[in-house]
Structures are given as structure tokens and as C-alpha cells.
Amino acid sequence: MRTQVAIIGAGPSGLLLGQLLHKAGIEAVIVERQSGDYVLGRIRAGVLEQVTMDLLDEAGVGRRMHQEGLIHGGFDMLFKGQRHRIDMNKLTGGKNVMVYGQTEVTRDLMDARQAAGLTTIYEAANVQVHDFDTKNPRVTWEKDGKTHELQCDFIAGCDGFHGVCRASAPRNAIREYEKVYPFGWLGLLSDTPPVHHELIYANSERGFALCSMRSETRSRYYLQVPLTDKVEHWSDQAFWDELRLRLDPEAREHLVTGPSIEKSIAPLRSFVTEPLRFGRMFLAGDAGHI
């Protein structure tokens, strides 16, 4: 099989790149190690910055986001018991953020890809990138008991922080800058109305908390917790009790609690790699920076 660009990874970066290349008349095949349903089910981002909204529009996949997403022009910071609204729209000359789940972005991009008849290979095992320091890079993978090969002009490594592309770059050609934080974010998703119409970033002596949302009926809350904590040790009740302690009286009063529909701990790190190009292989998205 041959294509112009082999994209590794069908997360938001790989799918968006595929769509932008398609609009530019450039052929691309995406090779993903998980199933489409698995990728769609990953609960992650919920707030898109202006640059992401603009890119989704440019790729022609922003229609549902504009219909169903919630535009926020600001957010609250809770500091020493006082709430301060940051008017992001005014301070940035008109920029906003959009509340629209990563699951929905992924679905829109997958639908657009399918409608355009573009190829995505899911459940590709043992994906390997080869010869990207020559004019004839290749990608190989295993599926259905066979080894497959894709010849291409360029490889786009959109395979996230743990992917194979960055790991395949020569060690002496890559510099990595990383800060691993000694805490994680315990996230809880629930079908309850958000505590406030915009996000609240709360600083408290008990640790950070974030009141976010996915829609007017679905909330996402985060608590800073030690990395040693295990999610199974946090009952829903314990989560809500701790969240209340980190909020101000007004938010406490408006907080609506309910059963979690997802709960997980995300370790936090800042990470940038340099360069983002190795011959004919490029890194994009979380593969290059978090």
C-alpha cells in the first residue's frame, strides 16, 4: 500500500491532521493501534481554546461544535476565599474557549473521515516506523495474522505521549524537557448541572480544585490528589465532601451532586521535545508536547 502521508494515531491530532491534509488535496492513511470505539470512549478534554476552534472550522468539522458547544468568555478564580472573574474575551481582544467534549470532537472528525471515504486502519498491532531518514519512509504493522506495509513520503507521529514515533527518533538527535508534578488530578464526571455557568479554578489550602463542565446537564470536577492515591479509594461521597471543602460558600450552596459516570486520576506533567522533525518524520500533538 502507498500514500503520501502515513499518520500514526487516530486521536484528535491524527484525525484533525488527516482532515486538513484532505482539504489540501493530500492523501493520508491513519494507522491506529486501538479500535474506533475505544478511541471514542476515552474521556479527556472538555474545553477547547480559540486556536482549536479555528482549526476545526478550517477543517470543515466545526458545525456541531457551534450548535451544541458552550462559548465561555471568562472564568472565575477562587483565591483566599474570594472569587475573581477573569474576562478572557476582553483581555485577549475577543478570544473565547468552547466547552465541547473531546469525545464529540473525535466523533465529528471520524464521521467526516468516513463521509469522505478516507482510510483508517484500526487495531493495528506492533506499529513500527522505518527509513524516515531516507526519501522512502515505511510503516509496518500486524493485523489478522499478517504483517502489512505502508510506503509513504512522510510520517506524522500523532501517537500521543506513549507512542512509537518519538521513541523511534535517534536518541542523540532529540532533547526532552520534562517536569513531572508530585500530584495528579482526580476527575469525576456526573450528569448533574454545573455549579456555575463558567469554570471555577479554586486554590485552597487543601489543594487545587476545578469545576468544569461538558454541557448544561453534565459536570466535570477535578481535585488535586497525591500520586499515591488510588481511584478505588475515593467513593463518590468522599469526592463531593472534599470538593465542598475547597469551594466558597456560594459554590457550596449551588453544588448539585450525583453518582459519577466516570472517575479517574490523571498524573500531570509538562513535556516538550525538540526538534519536532526527524528527516521525513514529524511529531504532532501529545507526541511532541503536553
Ligand SMILES: Cc1cc2nc3c(=O)[nH]c(=O)nc-3n(C[C@H](O)[C@H](O)[C@H](O)COP(=O)(O)OP(=O)(O)OC[C@H]3O[C@@H](n4cnc5c(N)ncnc54)[C@H](O)[C@@H]3O)c2cc1C
Ligand atoms: C484528564 C485530561 C483532561 C484534559 N483536558 C483537556 C482540556 O480541557 N483541553 C485540552 O485542550 N486538552 C485537554 N487534555 C489534553 C488532551 O486530551 C490531549 O492533548 C489530546 O488527547 C492529545 O491528542 P493526540 O491526538 O495528540 O494524542 P492522544 O489523544 O493520546 O491520541 C494518540 C493516539 O495514538 C494511538 N497510539 C499510541 N501509540 C500508538 C502506536 N504505537 N501505534 C498506533 N497508534 C498508537 C493511541 O491509541 C491514540 O488513539 C486533557 C487530558 C487529560 C488526560
